[in-house]
Amino acid sequence: MSDPVWLVPLPVVVPLLASGLTLALYRRPQAQRAISVVALSIVLAVSATLLVLADAGPLVIDIGGWAAPVGIDLVADRLSALMLTVSSAVTLCVLLYSLAQGEADGDEVAPVSIYHPTYLVLVAGVANAFLSGDLFNLYVGFEILLAASYVLLTLGGTGERIRAGSIYVVVALLSSVLFLVAIALVYASTGTVNLAQLAVRLPQVDPDVRLLLQVMLLLAFGIKAAIFPLSAWLPDSYPTAPAPVTAVFAGLLTKVGVYAIIRTQTLLFPDGRLDDVLMWAALATMVVGILGAVAQDDIKRLLSFTLVSHIGFMIFGIALSSHLGWTAAIYYVVHHITVQTALFLVAGLIERWGGTTSLDRLGGLAKLAPVLAILFFVPAMNLAGVPPLSGFLGKVGLLQAGVAVGTPLALVLVVGSALTSLLTLYALIKAWNKAFWQTPPAELPATHIPLGMVGPTAALVAFGLALTVFAGPLYAYTGRAATALQERTPYIDAVLPDGLRGEGVSADLAEVTP
């Protein structure tokens, strides 16, 4: 059997290569579209293959053949492969959606020649962050996706987007500097940035220094994941971007931060000394986020606030530090990426059809555009956690895990998350009543929505339903991923087979010529 590890770098390499190609072919929009679709389809196929292969054990590749602790390695374990698969499915759907939108609006409206290369770079950055087995490479992955996101957010350079963009860029730069400082401190105290070697060396570091490192990393990731009180930038900046861009940001970028928190909390700091702090942060994120959503009267802003709020659920699951908690948290991440992206795509459709996303000006969509109503209703109920949809399953898993841990704080969080679910339902039902049931205050433009935009949205909604139908196997998979996270040894052994070095050339083995 040929070794399948050559598949691991493809989700990063293929989009980057395609990005260069699309940039070179900026005069040929048709070729650009074809290249983007083919590249993302390849990424999806590779990710799905990795998902199956990684179930047998982590796949590790040492880039350039340089042995692991000094060389950079990419690791696809169950968690990475799962995140990668979901993210590539979502990015492909959003790409198809934006293609249809570009076709319908005419390419003069948006600078599409920049859009494709940037979007592909974003995908590569996300994949790099998920696969990275090295703290500094994780930073590079973050920077790749952030740089792409700056461009996408300020696409066209209108006044509103520059306003939103300046807040977003400055906050993101601050978190990058924090991350960089954290890496420098990690290197100073351990002499390595390889995650597997860090897992081995960090227990020998002074506990107070270790706590400092943990706090620094959590701060940096917390800004990216939009955990309260580091979340204020998100609802300000996301809603102004074009609908597909907002959708992919909402679905993926915060989840990369959540993924980084899961990875570092489980692999590097398994003693969980900050779990109580994380619990409180999770509670505050849930409650403050959803109260923000209740006050909004714009669908996109409302959804941005629910996004912040539901990050709290994932942090809750992570902070429980139990097998059940992590299982549910990973399942919830998968569910939330799909549902949140779908909802933002539907918001884009509503904006297109009704000319606005303001709930005061929309109305009667249930009668006028029944397809939109179905497309909105299913993921909205899914997000709110109405049984039997996947949101309900994820939340029940989290509540069970919280009750199983049973500390007073965990029980407070259980109550808080139940309350947040109800408030989510309230906010979404209110949006439903205003946009779909009330008499429209004025005639809506009823712009034609091309089938190419409805199709990908429907596909994502269906994907969300599939997460419900196949919840059994998926839950089993996230359970096995959580087991691997809890044991830690599969990851470390895969990266450093002999406990010291990865496979490949290393200084000890290289011939030294005097």
Added chain:
Amino acid sequence: MIDMSPNLVLVVVIAALFTVGVYLLLERSLSRVLVGVILLGNGANLLFLVAGGAAGRPPILGQAPVAEMSDPLPQAMVLTAIVITLGMTAFLLAMAYRSWQLHGHDEVQDDVEDRRIARLAARDERAFLDTDTEESMASLDEEAAESRDETSGVVPVAPDGGTVP
């Protein structure tokens, strides 16, 4: 073993860069924020130099004994970080310029929606306008509070079968 006691001059410089950087980052004008980001980035880069231990001979095999070499890894990271900071600086500069083009200044603006919600909250108004709160007729609450006792028989029945309030 590398000598890991930090160079005091570097530490003082890092502290100064971070202090000034944070101060500038809190400013409202994007160009000052930009300078702040650059200073913070440079501070972080210097921190990597400290993290790599004391400076030594060039890390090329055969040119110096291994014990006297400086650690090349942080330097590689610093190079990457410098390139990234350069790119981000260029982008921020472009954005500040675009903001100046559009508005005549490069200040970070308030969010209009936030302003609107804050104003509504100050006036104690609702974020939503509902049809049943707008009109002068009975509100949902008043309607709900009305007597609808069907057994007592005093509730008059309208011709279309509904109860008359």
